[in-house]
Amino acid sequence: MEKKAEHNIKAYGKNFTTMTPGKFAIKLRTCKIWQFIRFIVINIKMLIVVRKSH
Amino acid sequence: MARLVVLGGGVSGHTAATFAAKWLGSAHEVVVVTPNSKWNWIPSNIWVGVGEMSKEEVTFDLAPVYAKAGINYKQAKAVSINPEGVESSDKPFVTIEYTLAGREGEVENVEYDYLINATGPKLNFGATEGLGDANGLGEFTVSVCTADHAVHANEEFQKCIQKMKQGERQKFLIGTGHGMCTCQGAAFEYIFNIEHELKKAGVRDMADIKWISNESFLGDFGVGGLHMKSMGFAVSSKIFAESLFTERDVDWIIGAHVNKVEKGKVHYELLDGSMGEEEFDFSMLIPPFAGVGLKAYGKDGSDITDTVFAPNGFMKVDANYSAGSYENWSASDWPKTYQNPTYSNMFACGIAFAPPHPISKPMSSPNGTPISPTPPRTGMPSGIIGKAVAHSICDRILKGENAPLHEASMAHMGAACVASAGKGIFDGTAAAMTIYPVVPDFEKYPGTGRDTDYTFGEIGLAGHWIKHILHHLFIWKAKLKAGWTMIPE
Numbered sequence A: 001m002e003k004k005a006e007h008n009i010k011a012y013g014k015n016f017t018t019m020t021p022g023k024f025a026i027k028l029r030t031c032k033i034w035q036f037i038r039f040i041v042i043n044i045k046m047l048i049v050v051r052k053s054h
Numbered sequence B: 001m002a003r004l005v006v007l008g009g010g011v012s013g014h015t016a017a018t019f020a021a022k023w024l025g026s027a028h029e030v031v032v033v034t035p036n037s038k039w040n041w042i043p044s045n046i047w048v049g050v051g052e053m054s055k056e057e058v059t060f061d062l063a064p065v066y067a068k069a070g071i072n073y074k075q076a077k078a079v080s081i082n083p084e085g086v087e088s089s090d091k092p093f094v095t096i097e098y099t100l101a102g103r104e105g106e107v108e109n110v111e112y113d114y115l116i117n118a119t120g121p122k123l124n125f126g127a128t129e130g131l132g133d134a135n136g137l138g139e140f141t142v143s144v145c146t147a148d149h150a151v152h153a154n155e156e157f158q159k160c161i162q163k164m165k166q167g168e169r170q171k172f173l174i175g176t177g178h179g180m181c182t183c184q185g186a187a188f189e190y191i192f193n194i195e196h197e198l199k200k201a202g203v204r205d206m207a208d209i210k211w212i213s214n215e216s217f218l219g220d221f222g223v224g225g226l227h228m229k230s231m232g233f234a235v236s237s238k239i240f241a242e243s244l245f246t247e248r249d250v251d252w253i254i255g256a257h258v259n260k261v262e263k264g265k266v267h268y269e270l271l272d273g274s275m276g277e278e279e280f281d282f283s284m285l286i287p288p289f290a291g292v293g294l295k296a297y298g299k300d301g302s303d304i305t306d307t308v309f310a311p312n313g314f315m316k317v318d319a320n321y322s323a324g325s326y327e328n329w330s331a332s333d334w335p336k337t338y339q340n341p342t343y344s345n346m347f348a349c350g351i352a353f354a355p356p357h358p359i360s361k362p363m364s365s366p367n368g369t370p371i372s373p374t375p376p377r378t379g380m381p382s383g384i385i386g387k388a389v390a391h392s393i394c395d396r397i398l399k400g401e402n403a404p405l406h407e408a409s410m411a412h413m414g415a416a417c418v419a420s421a422g423k424g425i426f427d428g429t430a431a432a433m434t435i436y437p438v439v440p441d442f443e444k445y446p447g448t449g450r451d452t453d454y455t456f457g458e459i460g461l462a463g464h465w466i467k468h469i470l471h472h473l474f475i476w477k478a479k480l481k482a483g484w485t486m487i488p489e
């Protein structure tokens, strides 16, 4: 079983104050259906910024 | 007939030259002077550096493209500019030295009516002992800044994988090779692509991966960091970056000026003035950038390089170079038209223009060593600026010398950036980000300096798909294939 991202935190080390994603958040990153939706959303957001910049 | 000479056929110069050739038609001449025979989509060098793409997939021959566009292509490097001509002629010219096989070293003076300097960066490996010398990359580290460098980087990377498969632990050190580097984004992409490939090869547990950079906080990226809207919060890029580094078990050293590289070891100074050493088996360190070292001469042959270029070798444009300390900086310091203040027919675009000052707050160690990122000029701003400059020049040629110049300030412009964190059609990820504006405007957007409605970021497979599509789209555009003008910069 893959270890949880939070297990990489070193107590009182430099990464102690950050946030780490849980399994569900990590799963969503490569979930094809969810990412297809995000693909459309990100493209729209990027096109708006591109339009504002030209 | 007017002649526009474009120095440099990279992202910015190629955009400027191809649009100018289209807008000017055959009544005027566009000349491109660039030393390489091939165009390189530099962002994909990251994938060449981990063996996921070949050099051929990220480059193509320029000659047929320029022939199709009616551009006069000279495979040569510019050496100097005479913006006032010489005593016997007022006509300005550039002196070029051919790199074309069979004509190497041949010198020619090319006269111009308008000049665009888009020569990009000199990869200044020589600034750090052991990182390289004036001739380029040294023997201890690798680079992904050119396609050839990336091929070499992958060869070394594959050797490390073999060693790990034989049970030998390996240390990877990726980041910036000097206190005054920019382009942290490229190193960021490379470290996570390395991590992803090691996982794929089944040897991730045999590797210690460490980041070293001149940023004062993780996620600075040379733009002073950015705040992105996420889950109803405006979240700093520091949180996002630290989160990703922790998730992928990548350690970091920040605020570091690498001052010496030896075989298997770097020496560095930190912002607190302390000195340190870090060992490595494989290291990719981005060199600092400088101007390519063009000289400029007056009519009488006197050296006027200081008039035309800033001390770092980048060309002076319509920026406010006397803004002084960080507290006095303003968004209006940033150039709008990229016209040289002394010679109105000369422009600079992309990395070749001298920025007024950094974007990140300058910092130095108690020993006086400056350690903070210099300003990046990524692909989208470089392309947009190139196009705006070409537009200005074409208007002046076609409509008259007083035609108004087009503006493209980085303080009014956003950028879309997709930073790969691993390649794979179903298991790849990339951080898709937009930032608006690139240069923060603290008067217009108090607090974060940016519009958080248009500054966002998220990591996922969708970002990777976008990055992959952009690879094909930009190569398509650069080859001037059907519909190329519709693809935005």
Ligand SMILES: Cc1cc2nc3c(=O)[nH]c(=O)nc-3n(C[C@H](O)[C@H](O)[C@H](O)COP(=O)(O)OP(=O)(O)OC[C@H]3O[C@@H](n4cnc5c(N)ncnc54)[C@H](O)[C@@H]3O)c2cc1C
Pocket (backbone or CB within 6 Å): B007, B008, B009, B010, B011, B012, B013, B014, B033, B034, B035, B036, B042, B043, B044, B045, B046, B076, B077, B078, B079, B118, B119, B120, B121, B144, B145, B146, B183, B186, B292, B349, B350, B351, B352, B377, B378, B379, B380, B382, B417, B418, B419
């Ligand atoms: C590894 C890496 C990854 C990157 N990834 C991204 C990314 O994902 N997204 C992004 O937006 N940006 C990225 N960038 C930055 C992007 O590549 C630059 O912003 C862009 O290339 C700048 O364009 P430019 O035209 O100013 O310079 P360049 O593209 O470097 O072009 C300069 C050209 O000038 C030529 N030249 C040099 N000297 C002379 C001379 N004396 N005479 C004539 N010509 C000369 C060079 O050969 C070159 O062709 C990356 C950079 C690197 C190094």
